Amino acid sequence: MTQDRKFPIGGPILEAKNISLSFGGVNAITDSSFAVLQHEIKAIIGPNGAGKSSMLNCINGIYSPQVGSISFKGKKLQKISPNVIAQMGISRTFQNLALFKRMSVLDNILVGRRLHLDANFLQIAFQLPKARTEERKNREKCEELIDFLEIRGIRDTPVGKLPYGLQKKVELGRALATEAQVLLLDEPMAGMNVEEKREMCRFILKVNDEIGTTMVLIEHDMGVVMDISDSVVVLDYGKIIADGSPDEVRSNQQVIDAYLGVAHD
Numbered sequence: 001m002t003q004d005r006k007f008p009i010g011g012p013i014l015e016a017k018n019i020s021l022s023f024g025g026v027n028a029i030t031d032s033s034f035a036v037l038q039h040e041i042k043a044i045i046g047p048n049g050a051g052k053s054s055m056l057n058c059i060n061g062i063y064s065p066q067v068g069s070i071s072f073k074g075k076k077l078q079k080i081s082p083n084v085i086a087q088m089g090i091s092r093t094f095q096n097l098a099l100f101k102r103m104s105v106l107d108n109i110l111v112g113r114r115l116h117l118d119a120n121f122l123q124i125a126f127q128l129p130k131a132r133t134e135e136r137k138n139r140e141k142c143e144e145l146i147d148f149l150e151i152r153g154i155r156d157t158p159v160g161k162l163p164y165g166l167q168k169k170v171e172l173g174r175a176l177a178t179e180a181q182v183l184l185l186d187e188p189m190a191g192m193n194v195e196e197k198r199e200m201c202r203f204i205l206k207v208n209d210e211i212g213t214t215m216v217l218i219e220h221d222m223g224v225v226m227d228i229s230d231s232v233v234v235l236d237y238g239k240i241i242a243d244g245s246p247d248e249v250r251s252n253q254q255v256i257d258a259y260l261g262v263a264h265d
Contacts, residue, residue, distance in 0.1 A: 108171075
């Protein structure tokens with residue numbers, strides 16, 4: 001990821017400081033800190049149960065850590081709902097698909113535009129000018145995303161009839177429709193075959209390269225992580241054991257031990 005970039009990597013846009021999270025006395029995350037730089041692709045990796053999804057849940061407001069803070073563009077995200085955090089510019093995809101299977105591809109992507117609705121109920125109900133203008137602009141934005149994701153041919157297809165890999169691409173489109181500055185991707189390639197993973201990697205890089213979206217992703221495929229990430233943070237039993245470039249992480253003995261199980265003996 002050292003080639004010339006349309007959107008150069010900048011300073012920290014998202015910071016987790018001394019995060020600790022526990023459930024009923026069980027520690028999910030312990031005193032963990034890391035930063036995400038603007039326009040970078042940051043991977044969070046670690047063995048199962050390491051606390052990766054819990055960390056994303058802290059970032060987008062699903063969980064509130066008992067200790068520590070999350071900051072976005074210098075503003076602390078304390079006791080803020082996921083919906084408000086999304087309006088601020090942080091969107092999330094989930095490990096399990098959360099699409100509306102009977103709705104078309106276009107309509108699913110349009111759901112992501114709800115954050116940008118200013119018209120009130122009466123304006124929408126009576127299709128007053130403001131509501132009509134908003135609807136037109138939102139549809140235009142979603143049509144642009146459909147072209148960007150190269151899914152024009154399935155625009156009107158009910159999502160439930162699509163192959164899994166295409167459904168994941170639609171979910172990515174819905175997240176992009178929010179116009180997020182930071183996109184949290186929770187195992188975007190889980191359950192995919194090799195060809196589907198290659199296609200998803202291409203579009204993650206395309207989003208980062210052409211739109212400049214900062215990305216934080218959880219992924220188990222180490223080949224994917226090392227190929228597309230600018231930096232990698234490694235969690236093990238809720239603690240950060242490494243944070244650096246893919247090459248630095250790959251050669252870190254603690255990381256090697258954690259994945260081989262040596263550190264768990």
